[in-house]
Amino acid sequence: MVNKAEWTTSTAIWSTRVSLARMDNKWTAMVVIALGRGARRFGELRTKVEGISAKVLTETLRSLERDGLVVRHVHAEMPPRVEYELTELGRTLHAPLQAIGRWAEEHAEEVLTARAAYDTGR
Amino acid sequence: MVNKAEWTTSTAIWSTRVSLARMDNKWTAMVVIALGRGARRFGELRTKVEGISAKVLTETLRSLERDGLVVRHVHAEMPPRVEYELTELGRTLHAPLQAIGRWAEEHAEEVLTARAAYDTGR
DNA sequence: CAGTATCCTTGCGGATACTG
DNA sequence: CAGTATCCGCAAGGATACTG
Numbered sequence: 001m002v003n004k005a006e007w008t009t010s011t012a013i014w015s016t017r018v019s020l021a022r023m024d025n026k027w028t029a030m031v032v033i034a035l036g037r038g039a040r041r042f043g044e045l046r047t048k049v050e051g052i053s054a055k056v057l058t059e060t061l062r063s064l065e066r067d068g069l070v071v072r073h074v075h076a077e078m079p080p081r082v083e084y085e086l087t088e089l090g091r092t093l094h095a096p097l098q099a100i101g102r103w104a105e106e107h108a109e110e111v112l113t114a115r116a117a118y119d120t121g122r
Numbered sequence: 123m124v125n126k127a128e129w130t131t132s133t134a135i136w137s138t139r140v141s142l143a144r145m146d147n148k149w150t151a152m153v154v155i156a157l158g159r160g161a162r163r164f165g166e167l168r169t170k171v172e173g174i175s176a177k178v179l180t181e182t183l184r185s186l187e188r189d190g191l192v193v194r195h196v197h198a199e200m201p202p203r204v205e206y207e208l209t210e211l212g213r214t215l216h217a218p219l220q221a222i223g224r225w226a227e228e229h230a231e232e233v234l235t236a237r238a239a240y241d242t243g244r
Numbered sequence: 245c246a247g248t249a250t251c252c253t254t255g256c257g258g259a260t261a262c263t264g
Numbered sequence: 265c266a267g268t269a270t271c272c273g274c275a276a277g278g279a280t281a282c283t284g
Contacts, residue, residue, distance in 0.1 A: 163245085163246090164245075164246050164247075165245065165246075168246095176246080176247065176248090177247090177248085177249090179247095180246085180247065180248085196246095199245095200245090201245040201246080202245055202246055202247085203245075203246085204245085204246060204247085
């Protein structure tokens, strides 16, 4: 969609849009990946996405809901049960994000090595 | 590489690794995308990645260099010319990141619409 | 041109306590 | 269980001025 020529002149546009992809939030990507992999309940997400606090998870889910990437299902029970689900739109984002996750898995070692070399060397 | 079963038990590992993918830095993804698309000089990146300050661009490039994703070429000239280039490793990250960028391009409208609906509705 | 050097503000997000 | 409500520290990163 964006060719070389367009790219040359429409920088402002996509810089805004990439931020729309929510790269700005530290946790968003991981929450979406977790949801795509089948985690649904609040507590489930809380443990899957290791290190996230309840407060931040709530905020993250709310903003994903606001952006139409996630739907929230509240079951009127006691104790309460709430399930989150990726929307159609959310699922389209899941694939590319998962690719990033996979990249991290596969190249973590290399990054660590490079980092150590950089720190030792100079 | 990570199947459903592994995923269930190895959460801690990949949460660390995803952060290694540098999702934490607000600008990293955009800098890598810009580099992959051919931007090379400091000033060029500065204008392509709209809104980034010189300070932050420098820091971002340094950390990418440290992680072995980018190499820095200094040309001993006056005025100085410095070119940045994705390494082999950096190029492997470029593809998935570009996919995210493309997603943002394609779905920005939907997100904006959902957001407006959410804000108006409730 | 390609950075450094400082200063300073903002807000992310951690910790903790409480509730329907 | 699934959140809210507060309080608050700290570091990301913006603004500005200067340099090899």
